[in-house]
Amino acid sequence: MATQIVTSEANTAAVPGEALEFDDIQGLVFFGHGHLKYSRYVFLRMKDGKQARARAWLRTLLERKEVSTASGKQHPGLKDVKGEHALQVAFTYSGLKALGLSPEVMTTFLQEFREGMRDERRARILGDTGGSAPEKWQVGGDATMAHVVLVLFGKDDADLDVFHASHRDCYQEALEEVFIQDADMRQGDTEPFGFRDGISFPYIKGVPTTRGSDALGLPINAGEFILGYHNAYGQYPFSPRVPRSQDPGNLLPDVPRSQRVSGEPRPKDLGRNGTYLVIRKLRQDVAGFWKFVEENSRDPDKSAEENEANKELLAAKLVGRWRSGAPVELCPMKDDPTLGADSARNNHFEFRDDPYGVKCPLSSHVRRSNPRDTLVDDPQESIKLGSRHLIIRRGRPYHDKFADGAEEQGLMFVALNTNIGRQFEFIQQTWMNNPKFSDLYDSKDPIAGDNYDPEYPGDEPKDYTAVVPGFPVRQRLTGLPRFVHTRGGDYFFLPGIKALRYLSMERTP
Ligand code: HEM
Known part of the structure; x- marks a missing residue:
């Protein structure tokens, strides 16, 4: 039965929808654990012959109620989440296989998930080429592929170390660490280029929210983000399933009748209350971005102050929001920090009165x-x-410091969706990386698009532009370099709690 959730007074009521089983859904779907500023992504690989140990480790996680859900003791309400720590766990395709799921079950996962992010075709779809190609990745490439990701949240570095060490004690016999990435919000919710992030979120039916909705305010069916519920088409999303005979303990719910293939004897739903998790380590060339912006906005005849204002203006036009988060569609020439901070207004805008992008350029990141x-x-x-093309974003900035003094900044980009191809990949391929988006012809997303990359054979700077209408006259920027480079990533299945229990059960190979 669905748990009643308690929400703070500030929350608006949920738009009615299907009753969501909050205590079976991992908390990350509903909140980014924002009160815990530090997070660590621990990418793990099962040791040979240690499948049984790995399943035992999962059982321990469940027995100790370590996996954060949207309700229960740790999380009495969606907005009142104040647990000391949080932990989420997800698996790659090869991880589920290594845990011993049968081939019949493995084929029922989404193709994108089965192929993985490093797959050649998927890499092309995502623009992971040249310097961003999977063979250069720190994690998720052929040699650095993980089976499991643990996402740990804590209040500071030391606290996170202790939390991590306690978990390492439990998993180290079965799993080895492939890669560890810290990401934190000590700078608040600002991403490394300096812009406020994490503002616009889908407005999900059945989920209370304090956020203002999009101007035309269309609440979305939960099935876009959680398997087992109706999606934006009014249908159940494809969900991985288990033959009834392979769930002797009856741990999983039945696949809804409308989803059964005729002749299939009442299969069990492994996906219900789970979803697909996209993780990408994206390096941001912060110095390169601001250098490009400065070079393209400086006017020798203007004062330093005017040039500074122009620089901020051009950067905001490329992003589609000012540093404060205020949408350029609503304040096209000057930042309005009050608007940026006002969650009832800062996502209340549309573009139809701005068909040529005079206020918010067609090519800006937010518009694309x-x-x-x-x-x-x-x-x-x-x-x-x-x-039909929305995602829940849960990314956090990272700042790596190396022994030789070098530093690297970027975003641990995290997205949740039930259909990777129609949601995350579609946004990246059809909107961000598409030179012909919205009647444009040779420009890509200036922030997250696969722009000019000297490491990609045949790439020419002249082929990459960004058009900024009315800045203060129309400006065409050529030779737009790639400011965001992929350093790794993968597609994961983030199971519901019942599905985790199923995965943890002993099974014969
Ligand atoms: C390092 C790379 C990236 C940076 C620095 C970045 C930065 C931002 C910023 C500053 C915003 C505006 C704040 C907000 O509405 O939350 C934003 C919005 C958004 N970004 Fe990104 N982003 C990056 C990569 C991506 C990628 C890879 C995707 C998806 C493929 C993506 C999808 C979105 C979406 C869907 C929105 C909300 C748009 C809206 O509803 O108005 N971003 N991003």
């Missing part, structure tokens, strides 16, 4: 990653179509 009411002529229809 969510074109809102401008996909087709009818704004309502546009919002409806767009609602």
Whole structure:
């Protein structure tokens, strides 16, 4: 039965939807554990012959109720989450295979997940080429592939170390660490280029929220983000399933009747209350970004102050929001920090009155990653179509410091969705990396697009532009370099708690 969730007074009521089984859903789906500023991604690989130990480790996690859910003791309410620590656990395709899932079950996962992010075709779809190609990755490439990711959250570094060490004691016999990445929010919710992040979120039916909704306010069916519920098409998303005979303990719920293939004897739903987790380590060339912006906004005839203002303006036009988070669509020439901080207003905008991008350029990151009411002529229809290409983002910035004094900054980009191809990959491929997006012809997303990369054979700077209409006159920037480089990543399955229990059960190979 679905748990009643307690919410703080500030929360608006949930838009009615299907009753979500909050205590079976990992907490990350609903919140980013923002009160715990430090996080660590521990990528693990099962040791040979240690499958049984790995399953025993999972059972221990469950017995100790270590996996954070959206309710229960750790999380009495969606907004009142104040646990001391949080932990989420997810698996790659090869991880599930290594845990001993049968071939019949493995084939029921999404193709994108089965192939993995490093797959040649998927890499091309994502623009992971040249310097961002999987063979150069720190994690997730052929030699650095993980089976499991543990995402740990704590209040500071020392606390996280202790939390991590306590878990290492439990898993180290079965799993070895492939890669560890820290990411934290000590700078608040600002990403490394200096812009406030984590503002726009889908408005999900059945989930209380304090956030203002999109202007046309279309609440989305939960099945876009959680398996086992209706999606934006009013259908159940594809969910991995288990033949009834392979769940003798009856741990899993039945696959809904409408989802059964005729003749299939009542299969069990392994996906329900789970989802797919996209993790990408994205390096940001912060110095390169600001150098490019400065070179393209400096006017020798203007004062230093005017040039500084122009620099901020151009950067905001490329992102689609000012540093404060205020949308350039609402304040096109000057930042409005009050608006940026006002969650009731800072996501309340559309683009249909700005068809040429004079306020918010067509190519800006925010406009490309969510074109809102401008996909087709009818704004309502546009919002409806767009609602099929949304993701929940849970990324956090990282700042690596190396022994030789070198430093690297970027984003541990994290997205949740139930259909990787139609949601995450679609945004990256069809909107961000598409030179012909919205009647443009040779520009890509200036922030997250696969722009000019000298390491990609045949790439020419002249082929990459960004057009900024009305800045203060129309400006065409050529030779747009790639400011964001992929350093690793993979697709994971983030199971519900019942599914985790199923995965932890002993099974004969
Ligand atoms: C290092 C790379 C990236 C940076 C620095 C970045 C930065 C930002 C910033 C500053 C915002 C505006 C704040 C907000 O609305 O939350 C934003 C929004 C967004 N980004 Fe990114 N982003 C990056 C990569 C990506 C990627 C890879 C995707 C998906 C493929 C993505 C999808 C989105 C979406 C969907 C929005 C919200 C758009 C809206 O609804 O208005 N971003 N990003």
